[in-house]
Amino acid sequence: MNDQLLELRSLAAGAGNRRTETGIPRVAMVQGEIPEHMLAAVYEPMVNLILQGSKTMTVGDRTLRYDPATYFVMSIELPAVGSVHPAASGDPYLALSLTLDPAVLSTLLTDLPTPAGGDESENDNNAGFSVAAVTPKLMDAWLRMLRLMDSPEEIAALAPVYEREILYRVLQGPHGWMLREIAAPDTAMARVSLAIQWIRQDFARPIRVETLARKAAMSVSAFHRHFKAVTTLSPLQYQKRVRLLQARTLMVASGRSVTSAAFEVGYESATQFSRDYARVFGLPPARDSARILGETKGRGRSPDR
Structure with a gap:
């Protein structure tokens, strides 16, 4: 081998x-x-x-x-x-x-x-x-x-x-x-996968776990349990990660301000957005995007490459 x-x-x-x-x-x-x-x-x-x-x-x-x-x-x-x-x-x-x-x-x-x-x-x-x-x-x-x-x-x-x-x-x-x-269409993982697609299609809007569970043809408790088992995240945590990743792209690749990016991905509070962002990425959003842009400039590449 x-x-x-x-x-x-x-x-x-x-x-x-x-x-x-x-x-x-x-x-x-x-x-x-x-x-x-x-x-x-x-x-x-x-x-x-x-x-x-x-x-x-x-x-x-x-x-x-x-x-x-x-x-x-x-x-x-x-x-x-x-x-x-x-x-x-x-x-x-x-x-x-x-x-x-x-x-x-x-x-x-x-x-x-x-x-x-x-x-x-x-x-x-x-x-x-x-x-x-x-x-x-x-x-x-x-x-x-x-x-x-x-x-x-x-x-x-x-x-x-x-x-x-x-x-x-x-x-x-x-x-x-x-x-x-x-x-297979009717397994728990396949239903979780469908729920993920629904979350990602409209991640900036609030979601209700009850609605996702109903669409996935599961009870709320079973849906939450299977979703967490498959992804290690709750449905709301999953949505938050998607929002934060998209906000990071907006700030780095499109030059959005912290507040603009926060609101565009669905946050109602820029302060809460900054707290969540720092918890996931280790730095506040403004410092993190400045670091990425500085590193990218040093490598001579555009930030989305």
């Missing part, structure tokens, strides 16, 4: 320190130092394979670290903060990602037998994201996928096959239940 990892590192060596498209649908790569503010975002569902260095990811009150030859599964859209670190040798952080396509997952699952044994998703301590060790078969599927960068004429025919294999290998692993849950 070490030879596979070395070849993957070589193939991904052209990545930049931002999301770099490969030309293969839903497959991207990233390398090097990534500013902290770029790692604070609402992440879309994905499988992320670490090739070099390490990364920490915090969602709510849960922090995970993943290293080379491990992969990270995020089955739903989650607001997270993270940091990346070079290898002990000094070589830069390097990773690959595959964005999950529900249609591909659903089609794949119809071709697979139902797994034997109990349903792991019944344990409310299982969140919608986790880390696992990569297997040689999963690494091999990733390797064949990334080799397509050198044969773009083969992408249309072979990338869908390799994508299904990567997903199949993840489904066979310890966190495959998450992919099964999110692809």
